[in-house]
Each structure stands twice: as C-alpha cells, then as structure tokens.
Amino acid sequence: MTDLLPDLPKLHVGRQRDVLRAPHAALATTCIEVDPHSDDTVALAADLLATMDVSPGCVGLAANQIGVSARVFCLDVSAHPKARTCHGRFVLVNPVIEVATRKERAREGCMSVPDFTGDVRRASRLEIRGYLPGTAEPVLIKTDAFEARAIQHEVDHLDGLLFVDRVVDARALHPRQTYL
Amino acid sequence: MSNGDSYAITVVGHDRPGIIADVTGAIADLGGNLEDSSMTLLRGHFAWTLVVTGSDPVEIEHRLESLRHNGLRISVIALPEAPSHGDAGAVYVMSVHGGDRPGIVSALTKVIAEAGGNIVDLTTRLSGDLYVLVAEVVLPADTDIAVVERNLSEAATAVGVGVTLRPEDIDLL
Helix, strand or coil, rough: CCCCCCCCCCCCCCCCCCCCCCCHHHHHCCCCCCCCHHHHHHHHHHHHHHHCCCCCCCEEHHHHHHHCCEEEEEEEECCCCCCEEECCEEEEEEEEEEEEEEEEEEEEEECCCEEEEEEEEEEEEEEEEEECCCCCCEEEEEEEEEHEEEEEHHHHHCCCCCCCHCCCCCCEEEEEEHHH | CCCEEEEEEEEEEEEECCHHHHHHHHHHHHHCCCEEEEEEEEEEEEEEEEEECCCCCHHHHHHHHHHHHHHHHEEEEEEECCCCCCCCCEEEEEEEHHHHHHHHHHHHHHHHHHCCCCEEEECCCEEEEEEEEEEEEEEECCCCCHHEEEEEEEHHCCCCCEEEEEEECCECC
C-alpha cells in the first residue's frame, strides 16, 4: 500500500557523499533543526537521495551519516518485502515522532556500523510529523511495519544514537556475516 | 585496533561482583588491549573468554595469579593468526529444543559439519527437562538446503527433539 505524500519539490541531482562509519563523532552527536526552505536543506536532501541511490541495500540515510548536523533524513522502502504501508521515496526535515506503539523485535544492520547487526525493539505503528524540503507545510506520516522501523532508525541517527545503543540484551549484538 | 600478537584468556569459576573489573584492570595496567570477548553465566558459573593484544602474556598470567585464589581458573594461551572465513556461504539460524538426553548437540552439529557448514555462534541451555540449542550456521553457497533440513530432521527425530533451520533475518537500514 502506498500512501501518497505531496510531491517532493523539484530537486537538482545531488552529490554522492561518503557514508561515515562509527566511531565517527558525527554519528554520536544530536543534529540541529534546520530551515526546510533553505537552499542548503534542499541541496542536502538531494545529496542524501543521491547517496542512498548508489548504496546497495540502503533504504534510508540520515544527514549526520554524511557528516551534516541537520535533522534531515531520506527513506525509500518501496522495494522491501517487509514494507506494508509505504510512502515511497521521500525526504523529511525536522521530524518529530508523535505516536509509536506496538513494539516488535527484529535484527537490524546499518551502513555506518557495517561489521555488526543487532536485535532491536521498535514500534510497528508510527505517526511522525515533519516538513518536505523546500516547503513550509508540515506533513503527517502514518505508517507501520518496516517503514515504521526504518524511520525510527533514521530518527535515532539524528539524535546521535545507533542501533547498538538499543540492542535488547548482551547477546543481541552479532558479528555481521558478509559472505554474500 | 589490533596491536601485535593475540592471546586468549579464559576465566571460569565462582561468580562474584568485580571479576571483570579485576581482570580488565590487570590487562590495562600492563598495556594490553581487550578485543573481542564473550562472558556469560553457565549454570551459575562465571565463564569468560577474551582475546587480548599488546602485552606480554606471561606478565598477564603472573598478574592474574592472585585472582586464582578467589575460586577462578584462569588460562592464558597464545593464538595463531586468525584464519580467514573461507568460502562464500549463507547464514542460517538453527534452533533445537526437546527433552534433555545425551547426544543432542553432537547429533545435530554432525549434520551441519557433514554439509560443510560452520557454526559461528552457539548457545545451549538446560532448564528442568527442557534442552534448547540456538546456533548460527554458515552453509556453503551451493548447499541444497532441503537436503540439510531433511538430514537435520532425521537426526533430531532420532534423539527426540525438534529442529528448525531458517535464514538469518536482517533488516539493513
């Protein structure tokens, strides 16, 4: 199921940026709110999408993963088999989670922590408010399942948290087997 | 950060508060660097294995000598360079549970070994009569999973337990 968001404003093609890896300090730092309208925010949105698009398996990217302290993330879970509700490919600025319920446990991996995976409990029902880049109108996203998990993972990045901060217990951190 | 030769320390014995602080304090004082480690309680006994670099294992062993008097068995052994992970494969989680009896682990892991699989993580627990095993298994990429599942099922039936083998389920974000 795809819930339509307003169309993203026309973005220029962004630059592919390097994705930072832990223990880089930027990944442990809370990002600051930014003006959704500003040229910098619109350019950042384009860079996030460009970087996500060339990163295999990547379904979301937070601004501090490319070294920018701004509360902006991009997401696209439309090709993921665990997605139910899906809002397509979008960028959200200054996101605020308003409702998070029905926690479920699953194992996550992250481009910024490539050598580990971890079991994390996250809400499977989510409502989040924010702005599309280049607009002044807030949007409310109501979602579930994998899109909800991915959004919470990205918002955690913006708060300086990695999934390793949320693993459910000491046996829930796993070396990532990268054989395939 | 790896720094020179690796050695393994094992610490097993009566559990009490402060064991980890004592052991890591000794390692840090001697300039050792703690890399991977895994600790748990096994039937209430403290059990810890550490890989350490950057210090003299003989000095470490000497320094840890005093802890042995507190009911701990400690060993320090040099490790050869870690082998590579080998050929490409796919990761599965094998879960086994059933009534406790001798031979469950050997019966099931023998099937994995015969399939060329490598167990990279393993937990077994006994509670009352219930025996539970969970293992992460890397199977060669060309493995016929249906055959492995059938062989596991036969082996499990023979020792009176149930077994499931499922692909590792990771959400990459």
